[in-house]
Amino acid sequence: MYNIELEEAIGLILNSIEAIEDVEVIDLQDALGRILAEDFYAPVDNPPFDRSPLDGFALRSVDTANASEDKPVKFKVIDRVYAGSPSSKSLGSFEAIRIMTGGKIPAGADCVIRLEDCEVVGDGVIIKNKLEAFQNYCFQGEDIKRGNLLLEKGTKLNAIHLGVLGSMGQARVKAFRKPRVGILVTGDEIIDYTEPLLDGKIYDTNGILLASRLRELGFEVIKIDGQGDCPKAVAQAIKENMDALDLLITTGGVSVGDKDILHEVIDLIGGKRLFWRVRLKPGTPAMYTIFKDKPILSLSGNPFAALATFELLCRPLLAKLSKDTTIKTKRVKAIMLDDFNKKSKNRRFIRCIYKDGRVGLPKGGHSSGMLLSMKDCNALIDIEAGNMGLKKNDIVDVVIL
Template sequence: MKKNIEIEEAFKIFESSVKDIGIEKISISKGLGYILAEDIFSPINQPPFSKSAMDGVTLNSKNLKENFKFTIKSTIYAGDNCSISLGSNEIHRIMTGAKLPPDCDIVIPQEYCSFQGREVVIQKYGKKGDNICFLGEDFQRGELLLKKGEKLDYISLALLSSIGVTEIQVYKKIKIALIITGDEISNPWESLKEGKIFDSNGMLLTQRLKELGYEVDIFEYLEDSTLKVSQRLKELASKVDVIITTGGVSVGEKDIFHEAIDLAGGEKIFWRVNLKPGTPALFSLIDSCPVLSLSGNPFAACVTFEILGRTLLGFLQKDSLLPLKRNSGALLSDFSKGGDKRRFVRGKFCNGKIEIPDGLHSSYALGSMRGCNVLVEIPSGSNGVKSGDEVVIWEL
């Protein structure tokens, strides 16, 4: 087991440890949030024919005549397939979205026309090609529209619908188990007993995962029993793709996860990461199922999930958008806490500036996290940072 590793080394370990989750074919109506497992090439041109972009009239531009009364040959609506040829003195009335007849190359908006029964005088001319959506101008048949590995959103699904592709190959959604441990933890739906605290980690992680487009399939509270935890981990490893736990990973008498992993027949891959809060994060494999064990302190659990958990899940799901993105900004105030580890503090980032909120910056405290949208990285070995300093931020 590796100890005291850098965050970036943990990322590499995650990437090399995850297994293939498999591929399935689904309807595009169920595709939102899935990761595409194939390249998609358009089978058609878009638009599939040249069409009118306006309500108006259409003709061949070479027949345009000033102050001339054209005879309306027909009216073409969206969905019609008109192949009626025009004489030099004739014109079609045409509606938005209607297919352009083969001999027409201009659409003149109806507000530039004077209609008198079946006759029309064009009052303002344009040029060939005006107000036409041309065949294939959005994209062409055979063009690569969506790449393998893209996360499907409403636009990509609308694109698929627009080309008549109704089933797609995607990576299966990962199954996630979340285990909250600690004899001091009380379910918030139960009455609070003396010496106990209401759980916040369960709500924090289930709802954060839901915000990110992921569901927790199994959620349980377990007491600090090495035997019970080890048995449940062993059972869950065969049912889900990843297990996330909170509590029991430090060095206290009730920090049972090291022994529980061993009893479950697991392999501990690393323990302790150069970040604070959340240093004692533990990563293990039980029958090839990844187990990420986080600190039980709520803000520490939040930090380690955002930095480590999201990256692990990103590799598992092949979701390149899930891991946090790094940026930089200038501090608006001093922050005096440094130390020998990379410290992460809550912050609010806007227009290149970072505000570190007042309030408690403890590993258990969530109150001052409200409204924050970044984690501010304070470099290891520093004595804190000053107003105006440029620092790295991890965007939540």
């Protein structure tokens, strides 16, 4: 398909792929940000025993029934309990056991008095107030009951989730495999940023930009060595690497110039082109292909155009591949803080700074080849085709990056 709307392009992408179902068993310490591949049920209670929530003395509430300021009751302290070191003793009448926060409630005790609410005298403790049964008392399973569903399949694991899993003694978890994303930058003019800059050459911006963005989103990146503008070399590189990838992103070579080689490359590899050109700026010449039942998303070589179309087209693709719904493109309404007087014949996305329901424009150029003015931006304004310009206080659609 040719020259289609953004939403149609996204629909074609999503209808052409399936989520990755491969499952890995990984160490808990490596599970942050991963997608849980099975429901997780509590294998044990938490806490695993009745315990004290504070420092004090464990005792029998019945023995405090008549305690008061006028008639204090003295208890004999027979043992001491630390967290992790339970007592083997059972309380009798008017006996107490010194207990620390997290300590296991000893047999016979049904309450804990705060250390600051009693008076320690020699080998005893004086109580001056009545305690109720189970006062200052944490029950076994109070937080988590064995057999309860704690985390659902498809959950993106965060620090709290890992804490819950750790509290259950879960050393390893089942997670869906992360997509492996390849990046291939075309262009004879491109050299690696580690090399000296030569006359007529430019440094590879898109490779490091997109690889870093992918890593920010939690994906594994495989950099494919640049093959310049040689269609056969680029085609061969794709053939050699595609089996190891779940998605290939290319930049450059998708327009109509003499060195825009991706059309020939797709023919050489026998790929199925689903669309070319999307009705938006920047990034109009974006192309999408299926090869070996895997997606190839080809973006403009201009850095801002590549970034914008990555956010608009690739994030929905990655969300489906990975089952990670948190990386789907998010949209909000916002109030303009500035004027943008440029007329937009085509649908346009411009960089902006979003905060608290308002958007401002950065200093610097908005050209698709300019990246510096993007450094403080965190969103894109979606301007409809035919717009005559935006004014301060206009309500606009914003894509959050």
